[in-house]
Amino acid sequence: MSAPALRARQLRVSVQGTPILHGIDADLPAARWTSVVGPNGAGKSTLLKALAGLLRQARVEGSVELLGQPLQDLPARERARRLAWLGQNEAAADELPAYDIAMLGRLPHRAWMAPPSDADHAAVQAALRTTQAWQWRARPLAQLSGGERQRVLLARALAVQAPVMLMDEPLANLDPPHQTDWLRTVRGLVGQGGTVVSVLHEISIALQADDLLVMAGGRVLHHGACGDAATHAALEQVFEQRIQVRQIDGIWMALPRV
Numbered sequence: 266m267s268a269p270a271l272r273a274r275q276l277r278v279s280v281q282g283t284p285i286l287h288g289i290d291a292d293l294p295a296a297r298w299t300s301v302v303g304p305n306g307a308g309k310s311t312l313l314k315a316l317a318g319l320l321r322q323a324r325v326e327g328s329v330e331l332l333g334q335p336l337q338d339l340p341a342r343e344r345a346r347r348l349a350w351l352g353q354n355e356a357a358a359d360e361l362p363a364y365d366i367a368m369l370g371r372l373p374h375r376a377w378m379a380p381p382s383d384a385d386h387a388a389v390q391a392a393l394r395t396t397q398a399w400q401w402r403a404r405p406l407a408q409l410s411g412g413e414r415q416r417v418l419l420a421r422a423l424a425v426q427a428p429v430m431l432m433d434e435p436l437a438n439l440d441p442p443h444q445t446d447w448l449r450t451v452r453g454l455v456g457q458g459g460t461v462v463s464v465l466h467e468i469s470i471a472l473q474a475d476d477l478l479v480m481a482g483g484r485v486l487h488h489g490a491c492g493d494a495a496t497h498a499a500l501e502q503v504f505e506q507r508i509q510v511r512q513i514d515g516i517w518m519a520l521p522r523v
């Protein structure tokens with residue numbers, strides 16, 4: 266297995282005295298897609314934010330390494346080049362046109378006050394086309410539907426062209442064809458050597474990843490390949506045997522146990 270893109274050691278997070286993550290050790294391998302799954306409140310979003318260094322109001326102990334370097338040693342700009350972020354229900358400047366929103370993803374690459382370069386415009390166009398948001402590039406974010414907005418925010422993250430991409434519930438509001446497109450995009454990124462970590466509630470999509478990190482109660486319950494029987498057992502356990510993992514047409518799926 267390749268060296269980890271992200272390494273967490275004894276990661277503990279508490280907010281206002283309440284412990285949320287209880288000493289997480291995890292190596293998230295490079296050039297692979299890892300899905301983080303678990304019940305509501307398991308600590309998935311908190312883990313993702315801690316890995317991205319985005320927890321400002323929380324007490325964070327332990328260490329995170331990004332591409333072999335301690336996260337806290339990396340200057341903010343360098344961190345932003347290495348790690349792209351798509352948050353859950355993310356606030357954005359709603360009055361800006363979609364194109365300008367996607368261009369925000371290029372900020373880590375641009376000199377202070379410099380206009381966007383040809384490379385910046387090319388990256389933004391490619392990202393908006395990938396998420397099929399190019400046609401609304403002139404429309405303010407506020408005028409877009411939930412799914413259209415999500416595709417613009419995904420384009421902003423893609424435009425960073427970072428080697429590591431963290432996404433919290435990236436499929437929110439996306440219809441099934443665009444969920445499939447997202448899956449293809451992720452596979453493409455990983456095929457080119459990128460690393461993707463996604464928090465997903467759509468377990469059948471999460472099972473298409475390379476690896477699954479199963480969380481419960483602020484701890485990692487299981488971390489293994491998506492095709493492993495032990496991973497499927499951990500999934501069924503963490504969701505109280507209310508789902509069952511089955512293979513249909515060669516694809517692992519989570520079905521409700523009714």
Ligand SMILES: Nc1ncnc2c1ncn2[C@@H]1O[C@H](COP(=O)(O)OP(=O)(O)OP(=O)(O)O)[C@@H](O)[C@H]1O
Binds near residue numbers: 304305307308
């Ligand atoms: N700022 C905060 N203050 C207090 N408690 C918090 C805060 N943020 C998160 N928590 C608590 O930490 C726990 C983990 O939250 P987190 O958002 O990481 O869970 P999650 O697994 O992503 O959940 P979901 O699937 O519902 O999105 C939850 O019980 C939540 O209520």
